[in-house]
Structures are given as structure tokens and as C-alpha cells.
Amino acid sequence: MRPFNFDTIYIDEASRDSDVAHRIQAAFPSDKIQWVDSQFMNDHKGPLSKDQFEWSKRNVLVTPFKGHFFKRCPGASQKTALTCCNYYVLNLGSQCNLNCSYCYLQSYLNTAIMKIYSNIDMAKAELLDMMKSFPKYPYRVGTGEIIDSLSMDELTLYSRQLIPLFKEFPHWTLEFKTKSDRVDQFLDLGPVENVHVSWSINPPVIIDSEEHGTARFEQRLTAARKIVNAGFKLAFHIDPIIYHEGWKENYAFLVDEIVRNFSPTDLKVISLGTLRFQPEQRLMMRERFGMNSLVNQAEMFTSDSGKMRYDWHLRTEMFQFVLNRFKNNNPAWNIFLCMETPETWATTLNKSPMKVDGLENLFRPLPKVKSETSESATAR
Numbered sequence: 234m235r236p237f238n239f240d241t242i243y244i245d246e247a248s249r250d251s252d253v254a255h256r257i258q259a260a261f262p263s264d265k266i267q268w269v270d271s272q273f274m275n276d277h278k279g280p281l282s283k284d285q286f287e288w289s290k291r292n293v294l295v296t297p298f299k300g301h302f303f304k305r306c307p308g309a310s311q312k313t314a315l316t317c318c319n320y321y322v323l324n325l326g327s328q329c330n331l332n333c334s335y336c337y338l339q340s341y342l343n344t345a346i347m348k349i350y351s352n353i354d355m356a357k358a359e360l361l362d363m364m365k366s367f368p369k370y371p372y373r374v375g376t377g378e379i380i381d382s383l384s385m386d387e388l389t390l391y392s393r394q395l396i397p398l399f400k401e402f403p404h405w406t407l408e409f410k411t412k413s414d415r416v417d418q419f420l421d422l423g424p425v426e427n428v429h430v431s432w433s434i435n436p437p438v439i440i441d442s443e444e445h446g447t448a449r450f451e452q453r454l455t456a457a458r459k460i461v462n463a464g465f466k467l468a469f470h471i472d473p474i475i476y477h478e479g480w481k482e483n484y485a486f487l488v489d490e491i492v493r494n495f496s497p498t499d500l501k502v503i504s505l506g507t508l509r510f511q512p513e514q515r516l517m518m519r520e521r522f523g524m525n526s527l528v529n530q531a532e533m534f535t536s537d538s539g540k541m542r543y544d545w546h547l548r549t550e551m552f553q554f555v556l557n558r559f560k561n562n563n564p565a566w567n568i569f570l571c572m573e574t575p576e577t578w579a580t581t582l583n584k585s586p587m588k589v590d591g592l593e594n595l596f597r598p599l600p601k602v603k604s605e606t607s608e609s610a611t612a613r
């Protein structure tokens with residue numbers, strides 16, 4: 234296992250008998266581990282200061298999760314007026330040990346410490362319940378909503394518990410979403426066509442200046458090649474596309490590197506999204522990353538969904554630039570817009586997602602999961 238830079242790993246006594254607690258005790262010296270009760274750090278209220286935020290990413294708490302693991306992606310909320318792609322999330326922890334300047338978790342989560350949930354058996358039971366009820370529906374399930382799917386997976390090995398489940402239900406799709414290059418721990422389980430590993434990727438200049446602690450551009454491409462070779466499906470999320478001086482040259486380089494290293498048959502989809510965040514995140518980003526950060530330099534506007542976005546014309550120009558670069562290389566590249574309004578879909582692709590070849594299934598309504606009747610999602 235490659236090293237992790239945690240200051241301290243706190244383990245809830247209630248997680249003492251879990252596999253992940255045993256693995257942590259075997260992998261770390263005892264002075265890195267502290268045992269705590271279930272009230273540990275439960276009393277934090279309000280936004281985190283810069284120092285608290287940085288501490289929350291260097292320390293981790295292993296604890297059981299007490300809510301629903303399996304739920305619909307927040308993009309499905311009626312309030313957001315976005316085009317939803319039937320995505321479901323399985324949260325196996327919260328907060329992330331990587332540190333991107335634009336990360337939406339800054340305003341979405343208010344947790345004072347990163348968490349790994351130790352009761353993976355309950356998550357698997359919820360999942361299996363749905364899988365058995367709807368084995369033939371094309372559910373897409375991601376584990377990277379509020380934590381990077383793989384950046385701590387060498388520690389938890391949760392990938393090795395989920396992949397065999399999805400192998401039994403080929404109509405369902407599992408998506409690991411990551412900015413790390415930690416994939417070696419499950420490559421031997423391939424080939425599994427319905428397990429996708431996706432990288433959020435940006436040009437090197439953006440990765441170097443905005444995505445702290447993540448795998449560099451070349452490292453992500455190397456890990457992505459391993460995924461294809463092992464028989465898993467690959468996806469790239471070019472998201473968030475960030476406006477900066479020279480953006481056209483830099484995004485052209487990114488597209489050219491993808492088409493040089495991969496073919497449309499290697500990649501299930503490529504999703505595109507432009508920079509967006511909740512208004513309250515603007516001050517947090519300024520305090521935490523400074524005014525030199527590229528996310529703090531552009532003019533942003535409040536959109537119908539309430540989020541700050543680039544002007545609609547600029548968004549459309551950026552989407553069309555990237556889309557055309559792919560399509561000029563090969564019309565077979567399968568591209569969709571993530572978290573966008575129907576108007577942007579129409580302007581960029583000249584059609585709604587339901588009418589784009591290969592994407593119909595992503596947008597077809599599916600039966601509701603149990604958590605949709607008891608919890609309301611917050612806009613992402």
C-alpha cells in the first residue's frame with residue numbers, strides 16, 4: 234500500500250470489529266491511531282475556518298453510518314431545473330483527502346473531519362435489496378458523490394466488495410469517480426463490463442494550480458489505460474471546465490491527449506461541465522485558495538438553479554469548442570453535458586438528451602429508491 238498523509242486516524246469504538254479498522258491497525262503505527270466514542274466531533278456547527286477545513290482533510294474518523302447509503306443524485310432535485318441523468322449514489326464516507334479549489338463539498342458538507350464508514354455490509358444489503366427488486370433496470374450507481382471513490386480505497390478495499398455484486402447484475406452499472414491513480418488493488422477482478430472507472434480531468438495547468446494532492450495529468454492517463462487493459466469501462470469527466478487565459482489551447486491539448494491515448498470504444502462516455510458553485514462558496518474559496526486561484530478570477534452569474542455559473546454564451550462556447558474537437562476527430566465519441574439546463578443542451582447539441590443516440594437510457598425515469606421518500610436532496 235502506498236503511504237497516506239493522515240495526521241491521525243480516529244476509530245469509533247463501534248467500528249472496532251470492522252475489517253477496515255483491522256486493516257488500519259495493521260498498516261499504521263499505533264501512535265497514529267486514537268480510539269474515540271460515537272460522539273467524537275459531533276458538536277461542530279457553522280462553516281469551517283481555513284485552519285479547520287485543512288485539518289478536516291488531514292484527519293479521518295472511521296465510524297458506522299446511520300442513514301440510507303443508497304440514494305438518488307442531488308441533480309435530480311425538482312428545484313434545480315437541471316437535466317438529470319438517472320444517477321444514484323452510494324456514499325461510503327464523506328469529505329475527501331484531496332483538495333480542489335472549486336470542490337463543491339466546501340459548501341455542501343459541514344463535517345469537521347473526513348469519515349470512512351465502517352458498516353459496508355449495510356450498504357451492500359441496501360444495494361442488494363434494490364438489485365433483487367429491479368434486476369433488469371439500468372441503474373447507474375456512483376460512490377464518488379461526497380468522497381473520492383478511490384483515493385482511500387487501498388485502505389478500505391471497498392471496491393473489492395462492490396465489484397463482485399455488480400458482476401451478478403449486469404444491467405446495473407457501478408461508477409468509481411476519482412482524481413487519484415489508486416487502481417491496482419482491484420485490477421485482478423476484471424474484466425467486468427458494467428464497472429466503470431471515471432476520471433475528472435482537466436488540462437495540466439489546471440490540475441497543477443487547482444487540484445491539490447491529486448494524481449497529475451499523466452498519472453491519471455496511465456491509471457486509465459490500466460483500467461481499459463483490465464477489462465473495465467472508462468469514462469472521463471471534463472469537469473469543471475475553467476475559463477482562463479489560453480483556455481482554448483489548453484483544452485485542445487487535453488482533448489488531443491485523450492484521442493491520442495484512447496478510442497471511442499474504450500470510453501463509455503465523456504461528460505462535460507463548466508465551473509459552478511453555490512454563492513456561499515465564493516468567500517470560502519477566496520479565503521482558502523487566495524485570489525490567484527483561477528476559480529476566483531472569472532466573472533460568475535447566478536443561474537436559475539441558484540448556483541454561480543459563467544455566462545450562458547461562454548458556457549455554450551466552451552462546450553461547443555470541446556465537443557467539436559472530439560467530433561472532428563471521430564463522430565463516435567459519446568459526449569453529454571452534466572448538470573446543465575435543457576437550454577444549453579439544445580444550443581450545444583441541437584437536441585435534448587433523450588434524443589441523443591446512446592444516451593436515452595441515462596435519462597429514462599426509473600423506480601424510486603426507498604431514501605427518496607424519506608429524504609430530500611440538496612442541489613449539487
Ligand code: SF4
Nearest residue numbers: 329331332333336412
Ligand atoms: S477530488 Fe473531488 S471530492 Fe476531492 S477535493 Fe477534489 S473535487 Fe472535491
